[in-house]
Amino acid sequence: MKKGMLIYLAVSLFCLLFSLVYNQFSHGVHSPFMTWLFAWPLVLGCLPCGAFLLLRALRPPKRLAVNIYNSGVAALTVSSLLRGIFEIAGTASVYQQWLMTAGLIFLTAGIIIYIWE
Amino acid sequence: MKNTKNSEKKVKYPYFWAVLYGLLLTGYGVFSLLDAFVIPRDLVYVTDPQESGETNSLLSDQQEDRETEPIITENSYECSQFSVHITTFNRYDTQIYVADVVLSDISYLKAGLAGGVFGRNVRDTTSSIAEENGAVFAINGDYYGFRDSGFVMRNGYLYRDIPRSGSGNEALAVYGDGSFEIFDEAESDALELAQEGALHIFSFGPGLVEDGAVTVDEDSEVEQAMRSNPRTAIGVIEPLHYVLLVSDGRTSESEGLSLYQLAQVMESLGCTQAYNLDGGGSSTMWFMGEVINKPTTSGNTIKERSVSDIVYIGLS
Structure with missing residues (x-):
């Protein structure tokens, strides 16, 4: 779980740096999905990992639940990145919306599987 | 372990x-x-009336009119069908290019599509599209091909009747009598507008001037542009008398205009209706084979951006 938390932290930092650099070249146009890109791995990744590390009473999840949940966080983060790029450029894509939906489904499925384990 | x-x-x-x-x-x-x-996708190929066998009395008239020699100077073009006078001035630390256009018939105000094709991600530079269409003068259009929604009507053909989602998205209709109408897309039907005589519908916005008064305030911006930028706008002083404006921006020589400043300039030029077209790196003004302004996306290099469409004045 500690390793997972470190990975999520690294991804959050990368996302923060990426959005800062991207915003520098976006001619003053901003998108909350780009600005807050780092929040997805930080809130949905680091926080749960931290909770499992700190609260010993919590039963650690098994690999299937972790994989599904992580897939959801990854899909939501990439979807947010795409939405940010599209909004700054002034366009939109149905594929980004599908990815956001898939991410939410994965995330929910991961939580449900954890509860059922 | x-x-x-x-x-x-x-x-x-x-x-x-x-x-x-x-x-x-x-x-x-x-x-x-x-x-x-x-x-590129959702392609619709534009039919050439001459190739399809359709006869058009206007075309024959125009061919006859071409025999009349135009008077051409460095910044003007005058013939019996239309006149284009270009002036350049500096305001708000920005270089502004204004074309005063007077037409004898609305058919000389035309729209050109990149490659002669309607579709998403079909692009070419304003100058290339202008040359392909035999234009005398051209500015970039609304860059419809960057979006999947927003009314698109060009030269009497309705290509897309899907309004942009959300309220407050204003479009511009140019009618057969030369008048302009700025309207809310979500509350309008493109087919009805076509039946009412619209020849062109541009979907970018917002409207800058309506009934001779500025309709944007200092905080108004389109989502794509939150500060001073290169701009393109089209306005009408009276039917068949138009103002087509392009401003530079993002360079040390030209800061660029906010929407409010752009609206003020259009109002000061006497426009009763004025509408904001695609700006930023797209903003380009072309006249008789030359790009007049300094188009730039990054501000570092002067280079035309490829766009979906242009608005042009021409006989062909």
Whole structure:
């Protein structure tokens, strides 16, 4: 779980740096999905990992639940990145919306599987 | 330690899912970007009336009119069908290019599509599209091909009748009598507008001037432009008398205009209706084979951006 938390932290930092650099070249146009890109791995990744590390009473999840949940966080983060790029450029894509939906489904499925384990 | 070894044995390839999913996600992301910015689709080929055998009395008239010699100077073009006078001035630390256009008939105000094709991600520079269409004068249009929604009507053909979602998205209709109408897309029907005589519908906005008064305030901005930028606008002083404006921006020589400043300039030029077209790196003014302004996307290099469409004045 500690390793997972470190990975999520690294991804959050990368996302923060990426959005800062991207915003520098976006001619003053901003998108909350780009600005807050780092929040997805930080809130949905680091926080749960931290909770499992700190609260010993919590039963650690098994690999299937972790994989599904992580897939959801990854899909939501990439979807947010795409939405940010599209909004700054002034366009939109149905594929980004599908990815956001898939991410939410994965995330929910991961939580449900954890509860059922 | 023994437990760890046992748990490692249980999973032969612990990162198999992560690697596979990562590859799939990357592929999906790349495809989404290519689909949005690169891959041409939803193509509709524009029919040439002469090739399709349709006869058009206006075309014959125009061919006859071409025999009349135009008077051409460095910044003007005058013939019996229309006149274009270009002036350049500096305001708000920005270089502004204004074309005063007077037409004898609305058919000389035309729209050109990149490659003669309607579709997403079909692009070419304003100057190339202008030359392909035999234009005398041209500015960039609304860059319809960057979006999947928004009314698109050009030269009497209705290509897209899907309004942009949300309220307050204003479009511009140019009617057969030369008048302009700025309207809310969500509350309008493109087919009805076509039946009412619209020849062109541009979907970008917002409207800058209506009934001779500025309709944007200092805080107004389109989502694509939150500060001073290169701009393109079209306005009408009276039917068949138009103002087509392009401003530079993002350079040390030209700061660029806010929407409010742009609206003020259009109002000061006497426009009763004025509308904001695609700006930023798209903003280009072309006259008799030359790009007049300094188009730039980054501010570092002066280079035309490829766009979907242009508005032009021409006989062909």
